Amino acid sequence: MSPKDAERYDPRAMEPHWQKLWEERGSFTVADTDSREKYYVLEMFPYPSGRIHMGHVRNYAMGDVVARFMRAKGYNVLHPMGWDAFGMPAENAAMQNKVHPKKWTYDNIAAMRTQLKAMGLSIDWSREFATCDVEYYHQQQKLFLDFWAAGLVTRKKSRVNWDPVDQTVLANEQVIDGRGWRSGALVEQKELTQWFFKITDFADDLLSAIDTLADWPEKVRLMQRNWLGKSEGLLVRWQIVEGTAPEDVTELETYTTRPDTLFGASFMAVAPTHPLATLAAAKNPGIAAFIERCRHIGTSLAALETAEKQGIDTGIRVRHPFDPEWELPVYVANYVLMEYGTGAIFGCPSADQRDLDFVHRYALPVVAVVLPEGADAASFVIADEAFVGPGTMINSRFLDGLTTKAAFEEVANELAKVEVNGRPQAERRVNYRLRDWGVSRQRYWGCPIPIIHCKTHGEVPVPDADLPVRLPDDVTFDRPGNPLDRHEGFVNVKCPICHQPARRETDTMDTFVDSSWYFVRFTAPRAKTPTEPKTANAWLPVNQYIGGVEHAILHLLYARFFTRAMRLTGHLNVSEPFKGMFTQGMVTHETYKGADGRWLFAEEVDLAAIPPTHRQNGEKVTIGSIESMSKSKKNVVDPDAIVAAYGADTARWFMLSDSPPERDVQWTEAGIDGAWRFVQRVWRIAVDCARPATADRRADRSSFDAPALTRATHRAVARVGQAIETLRFNVAVAHIYELANVLAKALAAVESGEAMPEERAALALAARVLVQLIGPMMPHLGETCWRALGEKGLLADAPWPLADPSMLSDEMIVLPVQVNGKRRGEISVAQGAPQAEIEALALSLEPVSRILAGRPPRKLIVVPDRIVNVVV
Numbered sequence: 001m002s003p004k005d006a007e008r009y010d011p012r013a014m015e016p017h018w019q020k021l022w023e024e025r026g027s028f029t030v031a032d033t034d035s036r037e038k039y040y041v042l043e044m045f046p047y048p049s050g051r052i053h054m055g056h057v058r059n060y061a062m063g064d065v066v067a068r069f070m071r072a073k074g075y076n077v078l079h080p081m082g083w084d085a086f087g088m089p090a091e092n093a094a095m096q097n098k099v100h101p102k103k104w105t106y107d108n109i110a111a112m113r114t115q116l117k118a119m120g121l122s123i124d125w126s127r128e129f130a131t132c133d134v135e136y137y138h139q140q141q142k143l144f145l146d147f148w149a150a151g152l153v154t155r156k157k158s159r160v161n162w163d164p165v166d167q168t169v170l171a172n173e174q175v176i177d178g179r180g181w182r183s184g185a186l187v188e189q190k191e192l193t194q195w196f197f198k199i200t201d202f203a204d205d206l207l208s209a210i211d212t213l214a215d216w217p218e219k220v221r222l223m224q225r226n227w228l229g230k231s232e233g234l235l236v237r238w239q240i241v242e243g244t245a246p247e248d249v250t251e252l253e254t255y256t257t258r259p260d261t262l263f264g265a266s267f268m269a270v271a272p273t274h275p276l277a278t279l280a281a282a283k284n285p286g287i288a289a290f291i292e293r294c295r296h297i298g299t300s301l302a303a304l305e306t307a308e309k310q311g312i313d314t315g316i317r318v319r320h321p322f323d324p325e326w327e328l329p330v331y332v333a334n335y336v337l338m339e340y341g342t343g344a345i346f347g348c349p350s351a352d353q354r355d356l357d358f359v360h361r362y363a364l365p366v367v368a369v370v371l372p373e374g375a376d377a378a379s380f381v382i383a384d385e386a387f388v389g390p391g392t393m394i395n396s397r398f399l400d401g402l403t404t405k406a407a408f409e410e411v412a413n414e415l416a417k418v419e420v421n422g423r424p425q426a427e428r429r430v431n432y433r434l435r436d437w438g439v440s441r442q443r444y445w446g447c448p449i450p451i452i453h454c455k456t457h458g459e460v461p462v463p464d465a466d467l468p469v470r471l472p473d474d475v476t477f478d479r480p481g482n483p484l485d486r487h488e489g490f491v492n493v494k495c496p497i498c499h500q501p502a503r504r505e506t507d508t509m510d511t512f513v514d515s516s517w518y519f520v521r522f523t524a525p526r527a528k529t530p531t532e533p534k535t536a537n538a539w540l541p542v543n544q545y546i547g548g549v550e551h552a553i554l555h556l557l558y559a560r561f562f563t564r565a566m567r568l569t570g571h572l573n574v575s576e577p578f579k580g581m582f583t584q585g586m587v588t589h590e591t592y593k594g595a596d597g598r599w600l601f602a603e604e605v606d607l608a609a610i611p612p613t614h615r616q617n618g619e620k621v622t623i624g625s626i627e628s629m630s631k632s633k634k635n636v637v638d639p640d641a642i643v644a645a646y647g648a649d650t651a652r653w654f655m656l657s658d659s660p661p662e663r664d665v666q667w668t669e670a671g672i673d674g675a676w677r678f679v680q681r682v683w684r685i686a687v688d689c690a691r692p693a694t695a696d697r698r699a700d701r702s703s704f705d706a707p708a709l710t711r712a713t714h715r716a717v718a719r720v721g722q723a724i725e726t727l728r729f730n731v732a733v734a735h736i737y738e739l740a741n742v743l744a745k746a747l748a749a750v751e752s753g754e755a756m757p758e759e760r761a762a763l764a765l766a767a768r769v770l771v772q773l774i775g776p777m778m779p780h781l782g783e784t785c786w787r788a789l790g791e792k793g794l795l796a797d798a799p800w801p802l803a804d805p806s807m808l809s810d811e812m813i814v815l816p817v818q819v820n821g822k823r824r825g826e827i828s829v830a831q832g833a834p835q836a837e838i839e840a841l842a843l844s845l846e847p848v849s850r851i852l853a854g855r856p857p858r859k860l861i862v863v864p865d866r867i868v869n870v871v872v
Helices: 011-025 054-072 088-097 101-118 134-149 199-212 218-228 259-264 275-282 285-294 301-306 353-362 404-416 533-539 554-568 639-646 648-657 669-690 706-725 729-748 757-774 779-788 835-844 846-852
Strands: 038-043 076-078 153-163 168-170 188-197 231-239 251-256 267-270 311-320 323-333 344-347 426-431 451-454 458-461 492-494 501-504 542-548 578-584 587-593 622-628 812-819 822-830 859-863 867-871
Touching (some): 054 076, 054 578, 054 587, 054 639, 054 648, 054 706, 088 101, 134 153, 134 458, 199 218, 199 554, 231 259, 231 404, 251 267, 267 311, 267 353, 275 285, 275 323, 285 311, 285 323, 404 426, 639 648, 639 669, 648 669, 648 729, 648 779, 706 729, 706 757, 729 757, 757 779, 812 835, 812 846, 822 835
Parallel strands (some): 542 578
Antiparallel strands (some): 231 251, 231 426, 311 323, 492 501, 812 822
């Protein structure tokens, strides 16, 4: 495409051209031997559902900007792609569509690879793999056995969500309103023997190391801390009243973080699977029936929190530690977890909302024992809301008047002096919410666990020479359950030790295992061992990891465990997998409903009509809330359609420009049209600047300030670079718009070809820099403009421009930023900076974006050179 014959930029012609050229030249293929400093940027890899969505476009566009920018800055950049390819959806497709999971998965990968390549991503496709590739799960099996040898793998009974129809374990998120997400059957809590990774061995390290993750969002670090759930409390032994408990049980142990509230206790409660509950149920059919009902509540904390608090009195009584005449009833309660603490609690309803909900149901007493600051002890009562904060002790005998912290210490010291059955009545304990990671799944489409069960030798690792344990292709999905269980050729093997008949393990690994080390495998994807340690250590940790906040707990925690386990077993010499972490917002869109209440696609709605109507039947359409794009609500936009209509660069630019990257972005037709107009504007600027000079300007011709344009160019280089480095892509866009405006005004001041030499030089520099600045965001347009300007080689190979420090010395001012009148931070801008730049900088402040939580502000008030006020 040349300036003389292209009045409009045509992405349909140019985008495939540059993609083909990048591929032919291996522009993004990485050499480990490259002497330049290494930089590893990675987006969370996708599940091959068959189609990419706009969330993928946003996620991968962000990562690609970083990759292209750092490459231009002189780094050897690793930017790979793979597929998180195991899991239940493939088995669902096998049952519904009569297609093998392998074919379904690889067909989807092929389709999505084509879509992603059309986005112009600077990916090293030579390193591509899918987690269902035999080569990948072969190495994963080796890791499993190395972890086993290191004592990091165990097999034990565990309570799980069991779908009795599909005959499989369900993850907590697959239980919806107590029913299996696919079968709709009521789930059961069932004890199964499961395989576990001993992640709890690293609990202290996983917690303490969070403080070193300075380049992670604070909200993600907080989520990690909360999931690990370290607490300091007391193990308290309660004496059971003689004759009330079966089989001569004499004490009940509880773990509590609030021993200061002991005088507010009104009942005890044990989990339905607690040994005391089992003993009580053996002699009481009512208790047995209640426990059976509890089996149909999901095992997740969310399920237990939302379930109505219920219990049943066992008839067992305990004595209060500080008053032998004070007896408390022992209940079996549906909200108490056996997996936390000791599986038993003392209920203090005034200081715990769950306990308060429970006593309201069973008419048990409520005694306020902690007085909030400023409250009156004579009138303070607990009604419908527990007080869980710190304060001063009341109604607590010898603790009255103490702070809650001092009361904790007093109770701990006093109970340590008393013995129950020869042991202190209370001992200080540190507890973690974290539990070992259950990795067993009763399904076919997953990595086989490389263990053989022998009647004589028990659990025997598959010898290395016999790896990989391959998934058989000839399986059927004509009935529920794991197809591997009924595949005799897979199940029936000989013990590697005694060579007697044995059974192969038929559980496959949780797909979280697959995604917990893929970033390591990218450093040497064809190695015959899980890693090449020297290469892995050179690339890791990942410099910048980008993905959704929905993976901020389990995926990141499991990946952190894996790097520690791989270090322990000699595969790595790093502890943390990701140096920098960024969580992007969602892509949202309006929702539409027809007169019949059904969701409608945007293309079915005539939005120009007042009121909006259905294009087919003319009926009124209701415009609903703006929500994350989802197929179920039909508020989706097809990336292929956008690329076909506007080109990939337009989609990328819109995704990067509209909102701070950590916030949700609302897809609008006006927004994508605006991005398209800017694409054409940049092309026109490049074309105009590329026309050769023909004569000096006449004396009466209007002029422009060439030095000012040069200063604006250098400032743009510095500001855009800084914004990209800090992942403030919308701020970078604002600075690019600013330079484009200044350059366009300069061009309008002279007729093309009639500028003075110093003006021509300023225009040429500004045009070249503008093209370089848009390059990471709109790479196809950048390459086309680069060629139009007469530059040699590829823009993808060009270095990032350098800003002259002497050009950056304009007076800067500091503007305070308020949210609803309260100061939340400040920004530095040049005096007289454009309002768009100021707004973008203000909204990118972390405290401001945190308060907005993805919502647009109601108002944004900029008082020039004085203050910015955000109204929410």
